[in-house]
Amino acid sequence: MKINDLTIDGLEQENYFATQELIDVVNAAIFLDKPLLIEGPAGTGKTFLAKTLSALLNLELIRLQCHEGIDEDKSVYEWNYKKQLLSIQKSEENENLFDEKYLIKRPILTALTTEENSLFLIDEIDRSDEEFEALLLEVLAENQVTIPEFGTIKGSENRITILTSNSTRELSDALRRRCIYYYLDFPSIEIETKVFMNSIEDIDENEARKYASLVSFIRSLSLNKIPSLIESVEWVKYNNSKDQESVRSNLGILLKDKSDQKKYVEKLEESNEFNQE
Amino acid sequence: MSLTKNEILNFSEFCKNNNYFIPTDQLKVFFEYKNLKNLKNLEKELLYLYFLIPKNREDQIHLKNLINRYFNHSIENNDSTSYSLLSEYSNDDSDLHKIISDLNAGNYENFDTLVKSVIENFGDIDFSRPVSNDYWLNQIKKSFKYQETMMLFSNYEFDEVSSITNLINKNKFNDLLDMKILEILSEERNKAKDSYQPSELEPKTQLGELDFLYTDPNERRILLEQTYKLGNKLAIKFKRHIKQASKGKLHFRKTIRKSMQTGGIFQKIIMRPKLLRKPNLVIACDISGSMALYSLFGITLLFGMVSRFSSIKAFVFIDGLTDVTKTLKKLKKNEIDSVLHNWNSYVKSDGHSDYEKSFQDLIDQNKKLNSTTKSLIVIGDGRNNYRNISEELINNLYNQFEKIYWMNPEKKKYWNTGDSQIKKFERITKTTSEVRNYNQLRDFVNNIDFKKMLK
Numbered sequence: 001m002k003i004n005d006l007t008i009d010g011l012e013q014e015n016y017f018a019t020q021e022l023i024d025v026v027n028a029a030i031f032l033d034k035p036l037l038i039e040g041p042a043g044t045g046k047t048f049l050a051k052t053l054s055a056l057l058n059l060e061l062i063r064l065q066c067h068e069g070i071d072e073d074k075s076v077y078e079w080n081y082k083k084q085l086l087s088i089q090k091s092e093e094n095e096n097l098f099d100e101k102y103l104i105k106r107p108i109l110t111a112l113t114t115e116e117n118s119l120f121l122i123d124e125i126d127r128s129d130e131e132f133e134a135l136l137l138e139v140l141a142e143n144q145v146t147i148p149e150f151g152t153i154k155g156s157e158n159r160i161t162i163l164t165s166n167s168t169r170e171l172s173d174a175l176r177r178r179c180i181y182y183y184l185d186f187p188s189i190e191i192e193t194k195v196f197m198n199s200i201e202d203i204d205e206n207e208a209r210k211y212a213s214l215v216s217f218i219r220s221l222s223l224n225k226i227p228s229l230i231e232s233v234e235w236v237k238y239n240n241s242k243d244q245e246s247v248r249s250n251l252g253i254l255l256k257d258k259s260d261q262k263k264y265v266e267k268l269e270e271s272n273e274f275n276q277e
Numbered sequence: 278m279s280l281t282k283n284e285i286l287n288f289s290e291f292c293k294n295n296n297y298f299i300p301t302d303q304l305k306v307f308f309e310y311k312n313l314k315n316l317k318n319l320e321k322e323l324l325y326l327y328f329l330i331p332k333n334r335e336d337q338i339h340l341k342n343l344i345n346r347y348f349n350h351s352i353e354n355n356d357s358t359s360y361s362l363l364s365e366y367s368n369d370d371s372d373l374h375k376i377i378s379d380l381n382a383g384n385y386e387n388f389d390t391l392v393k394s395v396i397e398n399f400g401d402i403d404f405s406r407p408v409s410n411d412y413w414l415n416q417i418k419k420s421f422k423y424q425e426t427m428m429l430f431s432n433y434e435f436d437e438v439s440s441i442t443n444l445i446n447k448n449k450f451n452d453l454l455d456m457k458i459l460e461i462l463s464e465e466r467n468k469a470k471d472s473y474q475p476s477e478l479e480p481k482t483q484l485g486e487l488d489f490l491y492t493d494p495n496e497r498r499i500l501l502e503q504t505y506k507l508g509n510k511l512a513i514k515f516k517r518h519i520k521q522a523s524k525g526k527l528h529f530r531k532t533i534r535k536s537m538q539t540g541g542i543f544q545k546i547i548m549r550p551k552l553l554r555k556p557n558l559v560i561a562c563d564i565s566g567s568m569a570l571y572s573l574f575g576i577t578l579l580f581g582m583v584s585r586f587s588s589i590k591a592f593v594f595i596d597g598l599t600d601v602t603k604t605l606k607k608l609k610k611n612e613i614d615s616v617l618h619n620w621n622s623y624v625k626s627d628g629h630s631d632y633e634k635s636f637q638d639l640i641d642q643n644k645k646l647n648s649t650t651k652s653l654i655v656i657g658d659g660r661n662n663y664r665n666i667s668e669e670l671i672n673n674l675y676n677q678f679e680k681i682y683w684m685n686p687e688k689k690k691y692w693n694t695g696d697s698q699i700k701k702f703e704r705i706t707k708t709t710s711e712v713r714n715y716n717q718l719r720d721f722v723n724n725i726d727f728k729k730m731l732k
Binding site: 021024025028031032034037039073081082085167169170171173176177179180181182183206209210211213214216217222223224248257259263268271272 | 300302303306309310313314321324325328329331332333334337363437438439440441442444445498509510513534537538540609610611612
């Protein structure tokens with residue numbers, strides 16, 4: 001697929017704030033026509049990147065959400081048995097039952113056969129079983145799918161593939177080898193400031209920067225559940241609108257674990273003591 | 278300046294010497310991209326070398342360090358370098374406001390003069406003394422001028438959000454100041470042509486090869502996280518092996534689907550695969566004083582396994598055995614060191630490690646529960662404080678557990694010296710390995726053969 005190189009400004013128009021490295025890697029993946037595997041903690045904007053790209057480049061988004069126990073029937077194709085049965089009873093001639101009209105297309109097959117330019121998103125691949133990964137290998141490397149009764153279906157070239165993973169389990173080397181890899185970490189203070197300023201009304205840069213460094217400080221504590229970008233935006237939005245006196249209230253928006261909240265409050269007191277010295 | 282093929286090959290050789298193998302096909306992808314895009318900029322080329330070749334985070338970090346060492350060029354620095362300019366600073370036209378806005382703008386002149394004044398204020402530094410620059414840094418830190426400089430940050434009244442930002446600013450500034458002082462000190466020392474080589478100028482070793490004992494808190498956090506993942510991996514490796522294609526419960530959905538082929542008549546019934554048997558594994562970790570920091574890594578590994586799998590039993594021992602399976606299950610990831618905080622509660626008599634009694638407890642417990650467990654992983658140094666370990670115990674242990682894997686955190690050259698009795702155990706174990714750093718731990722986990730283990 002021939003697309004001009006993406007730039008930071010281009011993505012910012014779609015409200016996505018990224019580092020130059022991420023954009024370089026996305027450009028390389030599109031240029032080399034290879035799938036892009038994005039790994040990283042939950043809530044750093046992996047899925048949102050795919051959505052943004054599809055909106056920016058005007059691509060049809062085809063999404064395959066992985067879960068435990070996903071298999072060929074749910075992801076690639078299925079034969080429409082009812083229709084097949086009916087057609088046997090209706091017609092007397094020996095019709096070919098394994099024709100394309102009896103085929104129910106699932107996301108992978110849809111992505112391969114669609115005529116329009118498309119973006120194929122395989123979300124949370126780490127939640128699927130090992131066997132499912134093996135199924136994907138043919139799609140990712142050869143851009144084709146084999147259906148025993150039907151033959152091999154070759155995919156069209158006008159497609160970007162993005163895989164996301166939360167690294168709850170190790171993906172196999174075979175899958176990794178076929179992809180281009182990027183580790184998307186939590187945003188830096190600069191980027192988070194931009195996000196706050198973009199998504200929250202009447203917040204000035206100084207204020208946004210203060211909150212961003214506070215959130216990055218919270219993330220650096222060893223927490224059980226590290227707050228994601230969306231949570232921090234919601235928290236700052238609420239705190240800013242209500243003009244809260246203390247950052248201890250409404251902690252439930254940001255920290256969703258009791259021991260985490262306790263830890264945070266303890267740290268706050270420590271820093272207060274330091275400032276009073 | 279651009280990378281040539283020869284240079285890449287040399288770099289690849291360099292990586293090979295440092296235990297990282299660059300696969301040929303990935304290198305091909307890199308060259309393909311380099312030629313198509315006509316890359317000429319060294320910085321960009323190194324960036325793509327870094328992004329196109331490694332395929333997981335561990336390798337990425339490894340390669341980043343190697344590039345840093347070979348090309349002397351650092352990439353992907355996500356740490357934010359600029360400071361937050363708080364409105365409180367600007368109130369009374371203070372020095373701090375000027376310094377920080379200068380730093381943010383990349384103007385280091387004022388900062389340099391500040392650092393020089395701090396050093397000059399300390400007085401003459403005698404480089405002929407055989408101490409490192411760190412020593413002088415610590416001396417300077419005690420000086421009045423240094424303290425006064427740091428006090429710049431605490432002259433204001435803050436609300437709660439600003440106070441944290443101020444703290445972050447202060448820490449960042451402190452690091453920068455220390456670094457600059459060290460830099461100037463080493464420059465001065467080089468001028469004096471002293472033959473003494475300060476240790477902080479030597480390149481740091483790989484994180485994976487760093488001894489657990491010498492890690493700083495930050496490195497330890499990263500390594501503990503990886504160790505936890507390794508525990509998970511070990512447990513999953515276990516699960517995958519026992520998941521066999523035997524018949525279990527009815528797979529309702531698939532059976533109905535299948536019956537559609539035959540017009541709704543159930544001809545073939547499809548079953549879900551069943552877990553054949555649960556993994557029976559016992560892990561015991563020595564947490565006595567001689568184990569030092571290694572026991573923290575041991576317990577993290579236990580935690581990683583126990584949190585994934587219900588039938589793995591975890592024990593800690595000093596001079597008697599304690600079952601910590603339930604304790605560990607209640608804990609959360611960041612509370613693991615609380616096990617070590619309650620060290621007292623695991624002491625049965627005098628607090629010196631006693632392998633004889635601990636293993637006797639283990640054998641008794643196994644007999645009492647009539648357990649069929651045959652596999653045991655031990656993390657310990659085998660130092661028995663000059664107590665005897667009888668042949669009978671060794672035999673009993675071997676009868677009870679046929680497969681014993683031993684991780685010894687002690688340097689191999691010190692095994693069997695002093696009160697170490699590791700050779701008695703070495704006779705009955707499948708493998709006994711030295712595990713002092715993350716790479717050795719990973720290799721140990723990867724080399725365990727579960728097929729043999731469960732038979």
